[in-house]
Amino acid sequence: MQFIFNGRQNVGRVYIFKLVLRIRKAVLALLQRAPDTAIIIKAVNTGYKGTSSAHTTFIIENLKESYQIGEELFVTVHAKDFDNTSKSYGGDFFQAKLFWSETKASVFGEVVDLLNGSYSVRFLLPWNGEAQVAVRLIHSSEAVQVVKHHRDTDSDRVYFNGYYEGPGPNKTRLRETVTCNMKWDKNGLERMGAGDCCCEHNDPRTQETWRCQRPKSLPCSALMYHSMGGYRNRLTNKEKMLITRHFTTQTTTACLKDKHIYMMGDSTMRQWFEFFVKAVPTLKKMNLHVQYQSGPLIAVDVENNIDLHWRAHGVPLRTRKTAIADLHYISNEIDDQAGGPHTVFIFNLGPHFTTYPLDFYTHRVLRIRKAVLALLQRAPDTTVIIKTVNTGYKDIFGSDWYSLQLNRVLHWAFQDVGVYILDVWQMTACHYSKENIHPGPVIIKNEMDILLSFLCPD
Structure with a gap:
């Protein structure tokens, strides 16, 4: 977040608000207030994935254009889990600070647990000029119980x-x-x-x-x-998942083992394909002598029985000269898949549709929904993951306002379907790195950690 604290009104200034949510290993020093421990322990024992920093949101209370030195700024954080569901109990361990790197000034934010899944953060505004707020999720409430248990027993x-x-x-x-x-x-x-x-x-x-x-x-x-x-590491495998949700080369390979992964979408989905090829050394990309921007692309790992596919989502597609025969509709590709426990279908649909009426996009999405429902009917153990549109465009051809409407249609269309929706909108909008329609490596890695947690929750 950026604010101007100079004791006077600043007319015409644009204020940009950024949220930095990072998951880091840390030792819990003190719980501010105690949530319902029985609920959290039950959640841990039933394999609950815990608070997701990617889905957790915040609002600025009583936002003003400018502030006086000595005033207080209040932020409310709303914790959500990996299914983008609001949490109903507290216990998450957040840290917050107000800082400005150029002057090396900073002040700690007081986080108060409201015990209902929301948290109030209070900042004192102590200097003239600009400032940035960083809120970090150190441990989910489920992970806090793991940390506390091992403090008390190990x-x-x-x-x-x-x-x-x-x-x-x-x-x-x-x-x-x-x-x-x-x-x-x-x-x-x-x-x-x-x-x-x-x-x-x-x-x-x-x-x-x-x-x-x-x-x-x-x-x-x-x-x-x-x-x-x-x-001595006495964490169980389930506890390790709560404390650390980052996948290594070895765990990524193990997660993808014996899977047939089909990706369709735009170039931001191709970034996921490229990530896996780099993250898994045994995945070897094959040269199909096609236009790389639109595919199809394929990588194979014979040793671990992995085949990874990516291709563009079909027209409309802003790309270089491409064979029409290589442009397939997502719904047709899904219709042609048998599915099954080893099949993962991942797709996105976004920036190339921002210049069209919303009802055209809705028509396309509903056709895909129909294909997904049929796939899950004939092979209910198939995994389907949908990536939402990320931020990055600000012009008339691809404004983030357009993309936000597309995301709302996606959520509406698949709200009652047994699929995973990986909502990257807030991840890209709120990250500290420079905003780009093609997110940087840090964001892609965060997206992949969540994707892999969907594929391999245990």
């Missing part, structure tokens, strides 16, 4: 080394390294053992006890040195 997931040294036979020097940790009757620290298993080093003033496994050949009094030992 304190020994960090352990330490104790070094015992002392004289041995024939003027030798004995050395033993053992595991040490705090003595506590809970939090997993009792797993070190009981009875005579350990040496206990008591501090009489603090009344705390440092506990080490008993060395085999040396007395407890021979403890000489201390160091960090290491980490």
Whole structure:
């Protein structure tokens, strides 16, 4: 977000609001207010995907054209899950700041959990000039419960080394390294053992006890040195999904294994094809000697039984000279697919339709809807994913206003159909990187992480 804070009205200025939502690993220090833990634990146990930073939205409360120094700015964040459904309980861990990079000025924003899926953020406006607001999702409420659980039950997931040294036979020097940790009757620290298993080093003033496994050949009094030992990862696979939702080369390959993936759409969908080819080294692109802008393109991974296809969505299509025979309608392609548990069909339809009446676009979308319904009728275990239109155009040929109307038609047409809708509109509109109809690598990677979470939720 950019604001002008100079104590006077600024007539004619255009204010641009940006939301930066990033998922990062972090340790939860303190929950501001406690949500309904039972609901969250139930959600975690049933495989709930958690809060999605891509779908979470915000509004500026009582927005004004200019502000006085010392005033307060309030932002309301509305948390949504990966299905773009509003959350009804709190517990998400957000961090917010007001800053301006050029002057290196910044101030922290106070986040208050309203316990209903919404959060109020309060900023003090302390300087003249411009400022930018960044709101980051550190942990979803589901991930917070995982973090809290391991804090309370797995304190020994960090352990330490104790070094015992002392004289041995024939003027030798004995050395033993053992595991040490705090003595506590809970939090997993009792797993070190009981009875005579350990040496206990008591501090009489603090009344705390440092506990080490008993060395085999040396007395407890021979403890000489201390160091960090290491980490134990006790997260279950489901918990790992909640804490980290980023896919590596290995997990991407595993997710795509034994899948036939058909992509149709415009050049922003082709960016997804290109991402997978780069992300999975074993995917080899074949040269079909066609116009690259319109396809068809294909990449094959024989080792992992993956075939990846992309082609343009048919006319109207702004492209270079292309064989008419290579331009297929999306609905016709879907009609020609048998479908099944190994088939994934992904499509988008957007920028090339912005110069046409909305009823023409609606006609095209409804024809695709009919084809999708038929596909899911004959093969209900087929995965269908729809990518919405992203932002980027500001002129009369492709204004974002046009694109927004197309997105609304897409959502309306498929609201009752068993498909995934990956809504990239807000991801591209609110990202900190420069806006472009062809999003940069950071945004594409974020889109791919969500796409893969649809394909491989477990």
